[in-house]
Amino acid sequence: MTLSINDVKQVAHLAYIKVSEEEAEAALSQLSGIFKLIESMQAVDTSHVEPMSHSQNLVQRLRDDRITESDQRDLCQSIAPQVENGLYLVPKVIE
């Protein structure tokens, strides 16, 4: 498959990363090379193989429904870019 400049822009859009025209061009050539490498996967028949998400065949452990956390707002908000009245401020959210 071949990657287009629009693919790169679309992916950057989805990933919320601003890219300039030149950056998109540069990314295109690099990503195309990487995808050529990745394409080598397609040569192997995996039709009877189950996908593997985790290396250990383990199951999810469950936590008891207990409150273990306390208010750490001041500590957490001391490192926030912008806060007011205990809220994190962001440019206006439009629905």
Add this chain to the structure above:
Amino acid sequence: MQWEIVIGLEVHTQLSTQSKIFSGASTAYGALPNTQASFVDLALPGVLPVLNRGAVERAIKFGLAVNATINSPSIFARKNYFYPDLPKGYQISQYERPIVEGGSIAIQVGETEKTIRLTRAHLEEDAGKSLHEDFHGMSGIDLNRAGTPLLEIVSEPDLRSSAEAVAYAKTLHALVRWIGICDGNMQEGSFRCDANVSVRPRGQEKYGTRCEIKNLNSFRFLEKAIDFEVERQIEILEEGGSIRQETRLFDANKGETRTMRTKEDANDYRYFPDPDLLPVEIAPDWIEQLRVSLPELPQARRERYVTEYGLSGYDAAVLTSSREMADYFEAAAKQLPERVKLCANWIMGDISARLNRDGLDIGECPVGPAHVAQLINRIQDGTISGKAAKTVFESLWQGEQGQDVDAIIEAKGLKQMSDNSALEKLIDDVLAANAQQVADYRGGKEKAFNALVGQVMKAAQGKANPAQVNAMLKEKLG
């Protein structure tokens, strides 16, 4: 053209756990902003989710209550999108292998029962809240709600009117409260509906293009939004237009829906299994343990009320609209097995009306079912009239006489005249004083009889038993 309405609902129910689905922060409503947002909820670098057993348990209970398949293993997936109220930039949800799959719910619309199929119900985490009050042109983000466990219950497009949609939503609402997995508080957002609405020419098999209406947080809004949306779609189609698939918002003030985002702007959510969480195995004995813990379900009770007590489907549905209501009814009915219908009427009539007036739930009713049963008994045995019973009920409500029914009747002098000779004398006096009406009745004017009954009742100051008065009058007038 005849149009058929097709509706499917997606309902987000907030599960009534103490702590969040993936962190140990409290889920209590109404705390100061961000005081219940833990490191995990804030998505600090390096933090990880651990699944709350209480959330899984509630989801399984729901699955059992609707006769669904409980998937094991069940898988958590990430739904990727950016929004300030979504700290991780993805929501942990389920995509393939949701915890609950299939199942159905029976709803009652008037006297008709209908079965609505469920597609699935999956666990996910709630987002935070964006507050739009003006902070110098900025929005404020409160992440207290982020990570609250939700069970998203998705129905098949089996609903055919807003009335059915409301009936379904109400039944579901009652069910999740009944089995104790959700507090159902709609003002606090514990039960939120999205409606997928489309129309198609009657007889056509293919579904029309649907629109999704988001965040309907009352049954009234659900009904109004669907009605508006159906009309909007029909109007477009009848004018030769076509429906654009989109997500719409209901504006409660204007009573209309408007475009929120079109399919073209729809996100590519890039679902994939969350590598921070492992497959959830649900052992059969855990399921069995939960099955045993479930109370008798509303549908089973509804059916039992019809067969055991001979109630109509409608009455049975009303009386099982909440577990408190059903328990109240049953407690009263158990004491009056012969007068079940009267109990039902009292609960659905006078008691409900009185509760409404004070804005109370039946669980908060100051008059208990035992007192209601005693009250009904006193009507039945002729001690008081139905009218007097209303007075006694109000006294019970106010807590007079230590809520002793007989003491209230006594104190208020509401006892009917059961002494035949006293009543006979009264009747004789009335007949003597109303010779004209007696003559009229004997002359064939039936109406005159009712006037005479009225006169006797008046003379008895309401304490006479109307049935008895009728019988004695008839005898005397030959």
Add this chain to the structure above:
Amino acid sequence: MFNDSLKQLSERLANREISSVELTTEFLRRIGKLNPQYNAFITVDEEKSLAQARHADQKIAAGETGPLTGIPIAQKDIFCAKGWLTTCGSKMLSNFVSPYDADVIERFNRAGAINIGKTNMDEFAMGSSNETSYFGPVRNPWDAAAVPGGSSGGSACAVAARMAPAATGTDTGGSIRQPAALCGISGIKPTYGAVSRYGMIAFASSLDQGGPMAKSAEDLALMLNVMTGFDERDSTSLQREKEDYGRDLSKPLSGLRIGLPREYFAKGMSSDVEKAIEQALDEYRRLGAETVEVSLPNSPLSIPVYYVLAPAEASSNLSRFDGVRYGYRAQAFQDLAEMYRNTRAEGFGAEVKRRILIGTYVLSHGYYDAYYIKAQKLRRLIAQDFKNAFKQCDVIMGPTTPAVAFDLGEKSSDPIQMYLSDIYTSAANLAGLPGMSIPVGFGDKMRPVGLHIIGDYFSEARMLNIAHQYQLVTDWHQRAPDL
């Protein structure tokens, strides 16, 4: 003293030959001298380190000591440490002072170890040369023109240059083993799940694993004893009995079967590396081991599979960096969307953005099955190859890297060449197996060569035994650059 093993340092502290404060001061002084040139540390905080040292001295005085009490340890800047700047090598977190401790940090604190500083690394652990760090590249102590490897390059450099007795690293595709090899030190990535990931800033969750980097296998065992253990805050943490990783160090190697994967020795390895590896294998034969040829037929696919799965997970893991709650926020923007896009464009470096784009692409609608699912299926085949191989051998050996350390700038414009540095290491991450690298000599330009040892699940104690026996009869691990 800078060349002392952890055990020797512990003894000096126990004998009151030196106090923890003195020891810490010595290392801080050495860091002060060498770091300007080698750039191994992003953050050094003398006051914090010395406060810990004073506390350790109290513990030593009270006789409440463990093997690491009072000993300075360098922490990779991927581990959140409360009150410490924790950058992950990124501009995005260049102002992030962590409000909490990673599980690994807690364990070292409980053990009484001293955090001597936070080490430089490739940005978000994405890189094999340490050149992607926002805080500038780290230099190889053996040759300042060479890279130290990555992503745990700062930790490798710190140990090799004797700026710290031992350090922590993390390994997603080779990030402990490759820099350990290029800097001539020892490093082990344990079985996935042995070290908690809580507080370890995620790159690719299903592959990331923390581990120690030190001068010798014996030191690695002491470090592992502290770092590993069940953590209920990490759903993938293994619930196992606590083990002593040093228990088997002195066992003889007679009867050991070493598997040599045909594919690793076929082509791609440079001749200087091959020579050092063959000499090491001869040493093992002298120690009583036998070598058998094994096959890992799907190993050539580990790089493509890795470069689908790791970026996919990373693209999602790095979505939380949005300038809303912590970290960098762009100065200029018109609206919310632009705030996000500019913050992420400015806060992430080129390699991180490249991997986010790859990951976003392979997860996006229409490509998910062809890339992501395909890669997960191949991951299973790669894991099965190892399973089959371990029927014929106890451990697998080969080179850690195809060549010795390359020069700074040599591969930085060619991502694919850079990615191929992990050609021998990433398969162990895909399978979740433990892997380690130990120094076995020098190649071209007198740059170090590392021997790669891959063991079966939970065989760390055996692997450390195998490495230790080699280190008893050789001195490569004791060599240090003359700085």
